[in-house]
Amino acid sequence: MPENFIALRILLPVLLLSGLSGCGTLDRMFPDRSGDYKKTQTESALDVPPDLTSTPVNDALVVHDGAATLSGYNSATQTRKSASGQVLPTPEDMSIERDKDRAWLVIKGDPATVWNRARQFWLDSGFLISRENPELGVLETDWVDSQVNAPGDIIRNTISRVFQSAYSSSLRDRYRMRLESGEKPGTTEIYITHKGLQEKLEGRTDEIQTTVWEPRPSDPGLESEMLKQMMVYLGATPQRAEQLLSSQQPAPDKAELTKLGDGQPVLVLHDSFPQAWRRVGITLDRIDFAVEDRDRSAGTYFVRYNDPLKQQKKGFLSKLAFWSDDETDKVTTYQIKLVDDGADTRVMVLNEKGEAETTVTPVRILTLLYEELR
Template identity: 40%
Template sequence: MSVLATGLLTSACTSTFSGDTIDYKSAGEKKGPNLAFPPDMTAMGGDKRYVVPDGGATLSGYSTAVQTKPTGKETVLPAVSGMKIERDGNRRWLVVSKPAKDLYPSVREFWQETGFILLTDSPETGIMETDWAENRAKIPQDIIRRTIGKVFDSLYSTGERDKFRTRLEVNSKGETEVYITHRGASEELTGTDKSQTVWANRPNDPELEAEFLARLMQRLGYTETAARASVGQKSTVAANAPSRLKKDKQPRLEFASNFDRAWREVGVGLDRSNFTVEDRDRSKGIYYVRFVNTNDLSPESKSFFSNLFSKTSADDLKKAKRYRVHVKDVEGNVTVTVQDEKGANELGETAVQILTLLDQQVGR
């Protein structure tokens, strides 16, 4: 049975998941360094630190753990003290009153226990990213598969792959914020006779992100009922921060929002667009990222299939340049611009590329 044929038999991803509807199997076989990068991503450095609370130091200057205590009794759910879900529109993230360096090992074990291989595992930056994996629970349990599936299970495929990035940040209160972002790919028919298949991006799934947040909460001590109730609570904010892309003399994103929301939206946008964030300085409103201009890539690396499941060449990795994504609030007007490594404004095509990728994610 072909990969795509079986994939077409599967049902669409729903907004509610349960224990028997998620069964991930990673495409890899062993742990290792991240060697597969889309055009806008390259390898992550290992000499950084978590975001610091208010102050002038950069992420890489953070050297001591922030010790905090729970701020009071849990009045909404009789669950674990010092852990809660925050929500802004369809954005959800976990807030834990625990130092990031102490929380990180538990989050790592959670992904490994769920069936994923971590290709990026960086305690120093607070970022981990899974390999592309398939949710085997989405394969129909027809009579043929029930009969021979145990022997020929590799013949069956959903035609879909998922990967997840987890980012731990320390906020101004000394709490650790945990963000989980999803990227998806699906196998699609191509060619004049529709006899070939290619892998293409599919939209991220906020509800799948929420499901894994709920499961992580259970891993950290919540009951299943309490975790799902917490994740399912409605947001007090109606929608995410909308943005407008301007491509004039100074390319920029304009936010109808405050700095805190814009900073969070840009961070999630960078995660979902698969940028490499090497450092970040909230006090200055700067994300330090690496980006590869697609015009600088070899023809082979421009292929989405090769970028999705194959190694990017060493020459292409060398073409990744450092940039600054600058979030600035001037009297309630929040703008996001791109700067070069030294802090000079980028005014050309690269700035538009980076901002366009962000605009496709933020406020969604």
């Protein structure tokens, strides 16, 4: 039985193939079409619908020189992105300008482009930002202990902020950064000013030593140090940053406090308008005025000022709060007007409407400016 079954499985396919070949069935099932190409005819090209466009070959899709690498592709892609987006400044795009003990950084790029990178410098350096106004280009850090405010010492700064008694210092500092369009088109000027406090022993109350914080003079050395740190952060080497700061020799400047024919007080700066504009702006930052707005084309700074003589009975913090919104502070807005006189520049203090101020306050404001600018 097994032998018969095997024989049947072999014989059946043979008989089937024989029958198919004899009847021409294979020819009908698998006809020979090798010569069909001779019968073809050329037809017209397909029309592209009017709402579609053909895609030409683009150089961006071609591999040049017969080879390509992932790193090369990424480099080319990044180059194209940089060309169409924001380009970070290079050390060659930075320079330092100086006027006496005031220095500022001139960097290639508009203020809106430079702002984010300059702002990140303070955060990466461990500072807290107490207030900022990107539209005005002003940023102010929080107070920090002097011994832990060195950029890069983030761990100590963090510990000091969370556990205030972990590190103690009798000195505290804060910094104000201001960005402004440069005198040269396509540049931004970065100003950094310093404010300081010092702790003073006041007396004992129930065996407890009490202290108060009093202002101390701004430190131009710390301002220069922060400018150097920012240059390094933006890509300059420490040696290059130090060279830029030391290559600029302080230039003497002079100021004269006088009166016009109608008795209006005026501060005369023996400088051109662009130079005087920078000097006044830095000084306003140093003496802690709140600059609400500025119009360089009109030569006007809009500031809020609270006469310190009216605050003698107030605490120290309220004395510093020139920008306070408390109505009891009676903070008044003034215009500090700069007028171009060629070789000299006149500085006047006007009221909020741009009119001559008849009170003694303009004399006090101009005296504060004079003490810094003479």
